Amino acid sequence: MGQNTTIAWTYQPETASLASRPQVIPSPGAGELVIDNRAIGINPVDWKLIHANPLNWQQGHIPGVDGAGIVSAVGDGVDQSWLRKRVAYHAALKFDGSFAAYTIVRAERVMVMPESLSFAFAAALPCPMLTAWQAFEKIPHHHGYSVLIAGLGAVNKLLVQMLVQSGLQVDVLSRSVTDYEARTLGIRTIYRDPSEIKLHYFAIYDANSGSHAASLVPLLKANGHIICIQDRIPAPIDPPFTRTISYHEIALGALHDFGDAEDWQHLMHKGEQLMARVADRKLWVEEPVEFDFTEMPEALKHSEDSKHKTVVVREEFCP
Missing domain, CATH: 3.90.180.10 (Medium-chain alcohol dehydrogenases, catalytic domain)
Incomplete structure (x- = not known):
């Protein structure tokens, strides 16, 4: 050579x-x-x-x-x-x-x-890290507000910490997260199945799929935010002028083109x-x-x- x-x-x-x-x-x-x-x-x-x-x-x-x-x-x-x-x-x-x-x-x-x-x-x-930051920036950060994160891979483990350190209360929907990880990351509540969730959230981050994210939209409060880190929701779930949900999508690679x-x-x-x-x-x-x-x-x-x-x-x- x-x-x-x-x-x-x-x-x-x-x-x-x-x-x-x-x-x-x-x-x-x-x-x-x-x-x-x-x-x-x-x-x-x-x-x-x-x-x-x-x-x-x-x-x-x-x-x-x-x-x-x-x-x-x-x-x-x-x-x-x-x-x-x-x-x-x-x-x-x-x-x-x-x-x-x-x-x-x-x-x-x-x-x-x-x-x-x-x-x-x-x-x-x-x-x-940069994907987590893009997701973090999608919503306003009101101290004490509750957010839900679905899925806990490398992106969302960083995102949890950013949100917690900004003063938000973070719950996680994941079958794999351990109690040790929850303590380390600052997670408030772990859900293993969506049927366990009784709260409504200011924002929900989903790292599974567009269809999975759409299934979580009913758990949002009025003027809430749904942020898709994997895939996207192609059309609003609610009728116009009802809860006025904001829909967000994350695609780090798209920044290279746009x-x-x-x-x-x-x-x-x-x-x-x-x-x-x-x-x-x-x-x-x-x-x-x-x-x-x-x-x-x-x-x-x-x-x-x-x-x-x-x-x-x-x-x-x-x-």
């Missing part, structure tokens, strides 16, 4: 799988950075798209949305001070992503990491603040399970089968 060639994991349409292939170290265009990836986060969207390929990826496409590493090159119009900075990022699904030694990212779409945060931990954060520079500046600024809170242990995040870069297929399978946060590290670099 030549001096300017390294390795990437690329998509193989015939088998809906990945293969390790040589990668020429990319050169940045105007406004871009090249990230020397030291760790790569695995998210459900990664293995779901590899299985189904809804975006019609071609042979050789590099998947992966989350990564953390060091800026190794900058393009025209980018300040040279970015060189050697430790950064984390969320990449667009339509372009080559993080499952490689090097990834190109727009300069306005990276977050500078706290010095105390490891690459492996930082790579586990962008997708769930967000402007101001949107990204706001999100990356909040992301840096949230990473600092994680580094300072003010937000609890479970330790990710680590695999070596050579074990990318095994890491994807582990993520899918275990539902535990999984990262891939380039061992020769990561602390």
Whole structure:
């Protein structure tokens, strides 16, 4: 392998799988950075798209949305001070992503990491952390109001803490959450089945499906909010001018297509603040399970089968 060639994991349409292939170290265009990836986060969207390929990826496409590493090159119009900075990022699904030694990212779409945060931990954060923040921002935060969260994956575990720390009372509908997690996250009440719920809520966050979210709308108070983190409700449930429910949908990846520079500046600024809170242990995040870069297929399978946060590290670099 030549001096300017390294390795990437690329998509193989015939088998809906990945293969390790040589990668020429990319050169940045105007406004871009090249990230020397030291760790790569695995998210459900990664293995779901590899299985189904809804975006019609071609042979050789590099998947992966989350990564953390060091800026190794900058393009025209980018300040040279970015060189050697430790950064984390969320990449667009339509372009080559993080499952490689090097990834190109727009300069306005990276977050500078706290010095105390490891690459492996930082790579586990962008997708769930930024999605949780988008969901958090959808509603006003009235101290003492009650909200319900349905489902408790990586996104909602962060969201619970953000809501609790803002002064809201948070209940959770989940068959898997433990009493220890409830105490750690600040959850008030755990419901195992919707039939147990007798309260009405100012807001409900659902991470299951649009139909599941729709089934919870009757549990909202007047002027309440339903926020879909997975899927969406296509049409209002209530008749017009009755309870006047507000419907929200969350799609972090959509910002790559429809967000402007101001949107990204706001999100990356909040992301840096949230990473600092994680580094300072003010937000609890479970330790990710680590695999070596050579074990990318095994890491994807582990993520899918275990539902535990999984990262891939380039061992020769990561602390």
